[in-house]
Structure formats: C-alpha cells, structure tokens
Amino acid sequence: MWFKNLTVYRFNKPFSVDTEALEKSLEDFTFSPCSSQDISKFGFSNALGKQGQTLVHSASERHLICATKEEKILPSQVIKEALEEKVFQIETEEDRKLAKKEKDAMKEEIVMTLLPRAFTRRSQIRALIIPEIEMILVDSSSAAKSEELLALLRKALGSLPIIPLSFKTPIETQLTEWLKENSTPAPFIMQDEAELKTDSDEGGIVRFKQQDLTEAEVLAHLEVGKQVHKLALYFGQSIAFLLQSDAGIKRLKFSEEFRAGNDEVGTEDPMARLDADFALMGSELIALMNSLVEVLGGVEDSI
Numbered sequence: 001m002w003f004k005n006l007t008v009y010r011f012n013k014p015f016s017v018d019t020e021a022l023e024k025s026l027e028d029f030t031f032s033p034c035s036s037q038d039i040s041k042f043g044f045s046n047a048l049g050k051q052g053q054t055l056v057h058s059a060s061e062r063h064l065i066c067a068t069k070e071e072k073i074l075p076s077q078v079i080k081e082a083l084e085e086k087v088f089q090i091e092t093e094e095d096r097k098l099a100k101k102e103k104d105a106m107k108e109e110i111v112m113t114l115l116p117r118a119f120t121r122r123s124q125i126r127a128l129i130i131p132e133i134e135m136i137l138v139d140s141s142s143a144a145k146s147e148e149l150l151a152l153l154r155k156a157l158g159s160l161p162i163i164p165l166s167f168k169t170p171i172e173t174q175l176t177e178w179l180k181e182n183s184t185p186a187p188f189i190m191q192d193e194a195e196l197k198t199d200s201d202e203g204g205i206v207r208f209k210q211q212d213l214t215e216a217e218v219l220a221h222l223e224v225g226k227q228v229h230k231l232a233l234y235f236g237q238s239i240a241f242l243l244q245s246d247a248g249i250k251r252l253k254f255s256e257e258f259r260a261g262n263d264e265v266g267t268e269d270p271m272a273r274l275d276a277d278f279a280l281m282g283s284e285l286i287a288l289m290n291s292l293v294e295v296l297g298g299v300e301d302s303i
Contacts, residue, residue: 001048001275002259003126003285005141006241006249011134011300012161019058022065022129026055026158031068033238036116040071042152045124048278051270062282063129067149072118074111083109123220125149133286136162141250165247169297172245175228182214184233185295191240193231196221235288241290254281 031043
C-alpha cells in the first residue's frame with residue numbers, strides 16, 4: 001500500500017474518467033499467468049492485492065491501480081550451453097559450419113523447449129491517478145517500468161495525454177542554492193545525504209552520506225562548479241525522501257508516527273484499514289507534490 005518511490009507524470013488535459021468507466025476499461029487487460037509457451041505476461045490486477053476485489057480502488061476521486069508481470073526465468077548461460085552443444089553436434093555430423101540464421105532459429109527452438117520447465121517470477125507496480133493535481137504517481141524508481149504500466153493504461157483507455165514532470169527552473173539549480181545557503185523552504189528540512197556532480201562530460205561525481213552537509217568539505221565542491229543532483233529531505237514530520245534532478249523521488253518513507261494516524265481503525269477489518277491507509281497516503285502525497293511544485297518554482301509549461 002505505502003508507496004516507496006515516485007516517478008511523476010502530469011496530464012496535458014483533464015482526466016475525466018470515473019471509477020466505473022476506468023474499471024471497465026481495465027477489464028479487457030486483466031492479468032493472467034503465463035501459459036507453457038509464454039515468456040512473459042503483463043496485465044492489471046486487484047488494486048489492493050489479495051484483499052481487494054476490483055482493478056480500481058477509488059476514494060475522494062483518487063484512483064489506485066496495479067499491474068502484475070510474470071516472467072519465465074531462463075538463464076542465458078543455460079540457453080548458450082544448449083545451443084553450443086546442438087551446434088557442435090550438427091556441424092560435426094554434417095561437416096559444415098552453420099550460418100547465423102540457422103543458429104538463431106535453433107536458439108528460438110531451444111527457448112520454446114525450455115519454457116514449460118522454467119521457473120516464473122512475479123512483480124507488481126502501482127500507480128495513483130490524482131485528477132485534482134493533474135498527476136499520475138507511479139510507485140517505481142524505474143522510468144522504463146513506469147512507462148510499461150502507462151503504455152498498458154493508454155492501451156486500455158485509448159489515450160493518455162501525459163508528460164513527465166519537469167520544472168521551469170532546473171531542480172539542480174534550486175538544490176544547489178539550498179545547500180549553499182544552508183536553508184530549505186518550509187515545510188522541507190535537509191537531511192545528511194547528497195550527490196554533487198559537474199555538468200561537463202569529464203566532470204566527477206561525489207556522494208555524501210551521514211555527513212553534515214554544511215561542512216567546508218562539502219561546500220568546497222560547490223565552489224568549483226559542482227551542482228546538487230540528489231538531496232535527501234524531510235517533508236515536515238511525515239515523509240523522508242531523496243529528490244533527484246530528473247524529478248524522480250526515491251526511498252520514500254512515511255514516518256511511523258504518521259502511519260500511526262490510522263491505528264484507531266485497528267486491523268480486525270483488513271479492507272477498512274487498507275482503505276484508511278490509502279486515504280491517508282493519498283492526502284499526504286498530494287500535499288508533498290503541491291509543496292514541491294511551489295518551492296521549486298512551478299512546473300514547466302506544456303508544449
């Protein structure tokens with residue numbers, strides 16, 4: 001339930017699909033496990049996992065969706081060894097060298113033979129659609145995985161007018177200024193971790209962790225032209241995270257005190273607790289994104 005990373009996208013046009021219509025759109029792309037000859041399968045699954053019964057979980061017009069991916073695990077070394085053995089056998093028997101085209105066809109045949117016996121691996125990725133701030137927050141640090149989910153959502157809806165989140169002023173410019181001044185705008189508080197690098201191709205990268213970022217050793221790197229591309233921050237007393245210059249948010253961690261805000265709900269009714277946690281998380285993520293947009297000088301105008 002609790003998101004751990006954020007890859008953020010903005011809507012170019014208002015998102016006006018309600019819960020019922022969204023649920024219906026996703027149904028045609030529901031996840032199903034791999035068959036004996038499938039290498040991978042990807043589709044939408046229950047938003048709240050085993051406890052849930054719908055592909056979309058909504059509250060206050062915020063929509064949680066989840067996609068599941070199942071992949072067959074075929075180690076490349078196993079395929080390579082099987083191919084080499086078969087190639088050697090045929091070349092020996094026929095006293096000739098096989099062409100690349102023949103080897104490629106043979107490799108495909110080996111893969112199809114091994115697939116039914118391969119182990120499978122499952123992974124899930126969730127996204128929160130928030131029309132009120134015109135954003136989609138994907139719980140992933142990987143842009144490729146985020147795009148995979150969004151491509152499936154776009155296919156289900158027919159269109160999905162979004163762009164990656166970006167700001168009018170480069171994030172590294174703002175982060176560098178904060179570090180130079182040892183001052184972050186409320187409600188953000190600087191932690192003890194940062195990554196600095198020079199923008200030129202030949203420039204170096206220096207990382208600091210569990211260190212006072214106001215020390216001369218750190219500031220000296222700013223004096224020679226390095227900029228802050230990653231900075232660990234607190235959002236009030238609720239969230240710790242690492243902000244990156246590409247607008248990605250990693251290692252998102254909600255404080256125990258904040259999560260305890262739903263303790264009165266108890267755990268006797270798992271669905272009630274999940275619903276309460278979803279509402280609590282959604283509201284705080286909206287507050288976080290609104291505050292980031294404000295302190296970073298506003299989002300870049302859509303093209």
